Amino acid sequence: MxxxxxxxxxxxxxxxxxxxxxxxxxxxxxxxxxxxxxxxxxxxxxxYFPSTLAVLDELGMLEDVAAQSVKGISFATRVPEFNFISEIRHEVMRGITYDYQLHCxxxxxxxxxxxxxxxxxxxxxxxxxxxxxxxxxxxxxxxxxxxxxxxxxxxxxxxxxxxxxxxxxxxxxxxxDGHTWENRFVATNVYCDFTKHGYCPANIIADPLDAGVVMAIDKKGLWRVTYQEDASFPAETHRDRIPGRYANILPPGEPYEIVSSNPYTIHxxxxxxxxxxxxxxxxxxxxxxxxxxxxxxxxxxxxxxxxxxxxxxxxxxxxxxxxxxxxxxxxxxxxxxxxxxxxxxxxxxxxEKDLAKRKIDMENMRATAENPELSRLMMLYPFRxxxxxxxxxxxxxxxxxxxxxxxxxxxxxxxxx
Incomplete structure (x- = not known):
């Protein structure tokens, strides 16, 4: 050895x-x-954004990763309280870099x-x-x-x-050096048909209580749902609280199967x-x-x-x-x-909890989704x-x-x- x-x-x-x-x-x-x-x-x-796809491509791994991944051609920001959805499509990056992202x-x-x-x-x-x-x-x-x-x-x-x-x-x-947030994130892998409820493969949920992400992560129907919760709750009992949080994301009675979950402190x-x-x-x-x-x-x-x-x-x-x-x-x-x-x-x-700021954020999201230049600027940010x-x-x-x-x-x- x-x-x-x-x-x-x-x-x-x-x-x-x-x-x-x-x-x-x-x-x-x-x-x-x-x-x-x-x-x-x-x-x-x-x-994995285009800035990461460039790495996978250069290392000769992109084809293998793509075979295991869901291909995302857009992502949505959802504000349930106002029934608001804005969607940015990766096609605005065509001719500049990869016009998609991968999920796995x-x-x-x-x-x-x-x-x-x-x-x-x-x-x-x-x-x-x-x-x-x-x-x-x-x-x-x-x-x-x-x-x-x-x-x-x-x-x-x-x-x-x-x-x-x-x-x-x-x-x-x-x-x-730095700080630790007062809330934690709980990441869950779940089998559930989110598409029939209007979700695209990548979604950000903006909400003072149920902020998080919902995204497809494989081709067999596995999704990732990550939400925030108060870090004062015991981390070891996080699974007891999952049904209550999912009730705010899915319609009553919608079946789902939790495969794994992980609470983690955020810094x-x-x-x-x-x-x-x-x-x-x-x-x-x-x-x-x-x-x-x-x-x-x-x-x-x-x-x-x-x-x-x-x-x-x-x-x-x-x-x-x-x-x-x-x-x-x-x-x-x-x-x-x-x-x-x-x-x-x-x-x-x-x-964001402040109502006035949330409305400004929504208008900015709408403006970004409707303006290809602003959409490109947002999608180029990870290259920095x-x-x-x-x-x-x-x-x-x-x-x-x-x-x-x-x-x-x-x-x-x-x-x-």
Whole structure:
């Protein structure tokens, strides 16, 4: 069993495994460690925008993911109190980027990424819990607990992609700055025919009590319903409250089957630094945001894609390792100024209690849906998560049709959210 790799990635979620694929395609040896026994199937992210489809396409995974996904050609914002529905269609992006989005559980993305990674020689080890991390100028040593006992593994670089409760972040002594919301989200996977009640494959519900999302996530009739609830309720009894919440979403007597559910605390937080020596933080290990707008995983994937490109460049002596400091600073800026700012505004809108503000929001939604330019600006927003630490000769250089920097629509966007 190998005890050394060029890069050791801690965490076998979508960010860690997609990053492993990108690194392996650069002929870099990669070892992925996962503390759990299997890839987690807890309901989490489920929608992948064109900015993520660009990654899947470049890595050669888009066809496989599409085969497991629902293809979304529009998304709707619904305000039940006023019987209001606005729908934006992806066709406005035709000729600019992908004119659709894909829906599937993030565990499906991870499983597909693992297959591609292993085909490239990446080793993925489950039941490997990191307990210690020591760095030197030439590499990183991880102590790992396994069912067979403890062992030390050495990598030239380590990427912590082990989630919001990151062990790697803790071992690096990094704080997780920001705040935690007073409510939680409950994500449920459910079999139910939402289409007969007028739902399109992707829906945001704006309501002071029942704010959330309803979306199709596979071709067999599985849907994701995520709603907010007061965090003062015990998380362990969340399933007892599901029928009451579904009663506000579905007509009386409508049958449904809950497959899985997951309550989770929601944050707007980022690590004090995304780089310490030869160790990096990516995805939820580096930053955590509420999921409204799908900006958390999207940003995390781009953390890994850009980092993989830079590690390859440094290992080939095409760049100095100072570029990692630029990467760390830029990814943190992108989180606070783009992902967190956008997700926080989305959360405000869907949970807004002030009647006058809610009416303004509805008018802005209507105006956006009716104006193709405004629709395009809204749909282009996730491309801002790519940021500006991409080498001109990188394979990611043309991934963003907006040009990545100098996006003057950021302020304009806030006028119609």
């Amino acid at each position: 190998n005890t050394h790799a060029d890069v050791i990635i801690v965490g076998a979620g979508p960010v860690g495994l997609l990053t492993a694929v990108a690194l392996a395609q650069e002929k870099i040896s990669v070892l992925v460690l996962e503390a759990d026994a299997v890839i987690s199937n807890a309901p989490r992210a489920a929608v 559980g993030q565990d499906e993305i991870a499983k597909i990424a693992m297959r591609h990674a292993e085909a490239l020689g990446v080793e993925v080890r489950f039941n490997n819990k990191v307990t210690d991390l020591q760095q030197s100028p030439s590499g990183v040593t991880l102590t790992v607990e396994t069912p067979e006992g403890s062992s030390d593994l050495r990598g030239s670089w380590v990427i912590g992609a082990d989630g919001a409760r990151s062990t790697v972040r803790r071992l690096l002594g990094q704080t997780f 707007q937080r980022a690590a004090s630094s995304f780089r310490v020596g030869r160790t990096f933080l990516a995805g939820d290990s580096a930053h955590a945001t509420n999921p409204l707008g799908g900006l958390g995983l999207t940003g995390g994937i781009w953390d890994g894609m850009i980092l993989a490109d830079l590690i390859a460049a440094v290992m080939r002596n095409e760049a100095k390792d100072e570029v990692f400091d630029r990467w760390a600073a830029e990814r943190r800026r992108v989180f606070w100024e783009v992902a967190s700012a956008g997700a926080s505004e989305n959360k405000r809108m869907v949970e 998560l790519i940021g500006d630490v991409i080498r001109p000769d990188s394979r990611w250089a043309d991934a963003d049709p907006t040009g990545r920097i100098g996006l003057d629509f950021s302020e304009r966007r806030s006028q119609f959210l």
